[in-house]
Amino acid sequence: MTVRVEPARILLFATPAHACSYLPERDATTLFVDPEFPKDAGIYTLLSRNGFRRSGEHVYRPNCEACNACVPVRVPVDRFVPRRSQQRTLRANQDLHVITREGVFCEEHFLLYDRYLSARHANGGMDNPTRKQYREFLLSSWADTLLFEFRLGARLVAVAVADRLLDGLSSVYTFFDPHLSARSIGTYCILWQIEEVQRLGLDWLYLGYWIAESPKMLYKKDFLPQERLIEGRWQLHER
Secondary structure, rough: OOOOOOOOOOOEEEOEEEOOOOOOEEOOOOOOOOOOOOOHHHHHHHOOOOOEEEOOOOOEEEEEOOOOOOEEEEEEEEOOOOOHHHHHHHHHOOOOOEEEEEOOOOOHHHHHHHHHHHHHOOOOOOOOOHHHHHHHOOOOOOOEEEEEEEEEOOEEEEEEEEEEEEOOOEEEEEEOHHHHHHHHHHHHHHHHHHHHHHHHHOEEEEEEEEEEOOOOHHHHHHHHOOEEEEOOOOEEEEO
């Protein structure tokens, strides 16, 4: 897909060095897009193609002086074929149905998010979130954010937050009922989003950053083939 964006000068701001969230004993530096710069789907698509991500209202990219461990990853959905374990996950979750909501605050979503963080990230700095923190992390006034509800009957079991781009979806965050982890619902949510990009007639599901040394990020390498942004070029990695 060709994305046409009018030329614009975007100011970038670098943070001071701070402790890395993923790799111990390392410092990190982050580039942020000028928060006053007007953003839309075209600008966001262009930035995503250059390795940027959204967190709340902000768009950022790692820019560490002595480390390039954070590798942007996207899945070319027309080439993706689920592996055997992923096929089992698809079959195991066929009883779920999905409802697409607009990117606005929902109390039911927040309560599930709270339970998820309490179980999966206890004492990690993300647990005990407030509603304000939830909004500031996942929602945005300018992005075309979609909230995919995964329900088992009437019961909400997962929410996948994604931004719609001109060429695909950018997966922001997924949270789910921790008591149903045996279903591999996190994996299922990604597989479903790959299928949704296909249904929309778009090209890529952007998965954010893959970090080979971070156990939290290892799951992303299982969605193959995938493209990784290395030295300014998207490079295809297959099985």
